[in-house]
């Protein structure tokens with residue numbers, strides 16, 4: 542029996558594929574490579590195609606004995622989602638609807654889904670719990686919430702079983718150094734900070750230093766990508782063993798401000814990392830910190846790379862050895 546991983550050529554998907562293979566799972570990756578990288582695909586079976594391609598899904602589900610789907614494929618940039626929400630409804634909501642339809646048609650009833658802290662919007666309390674209100678402040682979060690709700694109704698109607706994992710800020714790289722984060726354009730804080738350390742950018746723009754936090758910069762909960770990978774493996778096991786659906790936050794439970802991240806990165810890289818203050822980025826809440834107690838209790842999640850220094854150190858190892866991401870060899874010509 543195989544696990545179909547959509548978006549397995551992307552950042553979190555590729556690390557999860559690595560984790561699943563290490564635990565003896567048979568993995569099939571489906572990715573259109575719009576954002577992902579062929580070099581990041583560690584699975585033996587790679588299908589270059591789109592989740593919205595109904596015929597392709599029919600072929601995959603006929604040909605392989607798929608036990609469950611892990612669904613990463615999506616658009617995931619908050620700012621972009623505000624400029625072109627319909628593209629997000631198409632690639633996130635419509636794609637999930639097609640995928641779920643084909644799963645049900647072919648009798649595949651288990652799915653682990655990439656959700657996000659953006660489903661909560663501006664938090665009413667910290668740390669955020671799964672039972673808190675979900676009022677997304679951007680179209681991206683709204684599409685992920687819509688998919689969670691779609692899965693809930695599919696459970697009632699067709700017996701689908703789902704685990705939705707709401708990640709906070711994914712960061713870090715595989716400790717082996719062979720896969721890591723390579724987004725184009727890069728918008729995430731830690732890789733941008735490390736690109737400054739590599740001399741690829743002049744300075745980090747800090748999006749606001751007048752937030753109601755101790756040092757005025759936004760606080761986020763950074764969670765190592767390998768710990769996210771572990772959670773997906775455990776979620777699959779949980780679905781197999783209990784058939785129980787659920788929604789789980791995944792974060793470290795500790796928040797760091799933008800300035801604190803820069804300070805740690807200065808120490809680890811030995812580079813001064815100049816910064817300048819820039820305007821707020823629309824839709825950025827001041828503080829996002831997860832309570833991940835439910836994932837620890839119900840999934841048995843035990844993060845191994847929890848502290849910020851480990852996150853930055855593994856990311857730094859990846860960026861130093863792959864200054865142009867997966868295009869390294871190509872650039873060297």
Ligand SMILES: NC(=O)c1ccc[n+]([C@@H]2O[C@H](COP(=O)([O-])OP(=O)(O)OC[C@H]3O[C@@H](n4cnc5c(N)ncnc54)[C@H](O)[C@@H]3O)[C@@H](O)[C@H]2O)c1
Nearest residue numbers: 548551552553572573575576577591592614615617655711
């Ligand atoms: N990176 C984060 O901090 C973060 C936080 C919360 C949630 N998420 C969610 O996790 C998932 C993975 O995020 P990531 O950072 O690894 O993103 P990513 O862009 O690196 O990976 C997404 C992958 O999906 C593929 N893809 C996109 N649309 C597709 C389609 N229609 N058909 C086939 N393949 C398609 C892309 O080519 C890419 O390889 C996303 O669903 C995202 O919303 C990410």
Ligand SMILES: O=c1ccn([C@@H]2O[C@H](COP(=O)(O)OP(=O)(O)O[C@H]3O[C@H](CO)[C@H](O)[C@H](O)[C@H]3O)[C@@H](O)[C@H]2O)c(=O)[nH]1
Nearest residue numbers: 617657658659709728729730733746747748759799822825
């Ligand atoms: O150049 C930069 C980039 C980021 N930041 C700040 O650094 C923090 C982290 O920003 P990221 O872009 O790295 O991450 P986000 O918190 O915006 O977004 C992450 O968490 C979201 C949930 O809130 C979504 O899930 C999204 O997909 C995921 O990347 C924010 O306060 C942001 O304002 C800067 O100051 N300068």
